[in-house]
Amino acid sequence: MKRRHLLGLGLLLPAGGFLFAPRRAMARTNQARTNQEGGVAVRGTDVVAYVTEGRARPGLPAFAHDWQGARWLFATAAHRDAFAADPARYAPAYGGFCAFAVSEGYxxxxxxxxxxxVEGRLFLNHDRGVHRRWERDMARRITRGDANWPRLARQ
Structure with missing residues (x-):
């Protein structure tokens, strides 16, 4: 019985450290894999605009910044410069892939x-229907996505 108890404790300790890691810190890591088409991140959307304007806004090639193997486009030079100064503040969770899918393991x-x-982190989804499903169980989906992302980021 004592051995079984110690084994269980050994499994919980590493998980506990992960569960209590600050979410902001996790947002700043594991961004090496980025959702991109033709080298352009997140379909050319200005990710700073989500934070500063509360909306999706197309970026322009004239205001591009290369970061972590992808070209990020911005609607203004100010947005580009803000991103370049602190990309972790604006970069979407899970490299810009669908948050629902990442919570499911793909x-x-x-x-x-x-x-x-959510809590300073930008989450994107496949479409509005999937987004509504993600929002219905958002806390659990974020926890699962955070757990799945390190493995998916390496693929």
């Missing part, structure tokens, strides 16, 4: 109009 493309900021 990656999927996104619709820039299906988004939400």
């Amino acid at each position: 990656t999927a493309p996104i619709d820039p109009e299906a988004w939400r900021i």
Whole structure:
């Protein structure tokens, strides 16, 4: 019985450290894999606009910034410069892949109009229908996505 108890404790300790890790810190890591098409991140959407304007806004090639193997487009030079100064503040969770899909253990493309900021983190989803499903169980989906992302980011 004592051995079984110690084994259980040994399994919980590493998980406990992960569960209590600050979410903001996790947002700043594991972003090496980025959702991109033709080298352009998140379908060319200005990710700073989600934070500063509360909306999805197309970026322009004139205001591009290369970060972590992808070209990020912005609607203004000010947005580009803000991102360049602190990309972790604006970069979407899970490299810009669909948050619902990541919570299920796979990656999927996104619709820039299906988004939400939660505790300072930008989450994107495949479409508005998937986004509504993600929102119905958002806390659990974020926990599962955070657990799945390190493995998916390495693939």
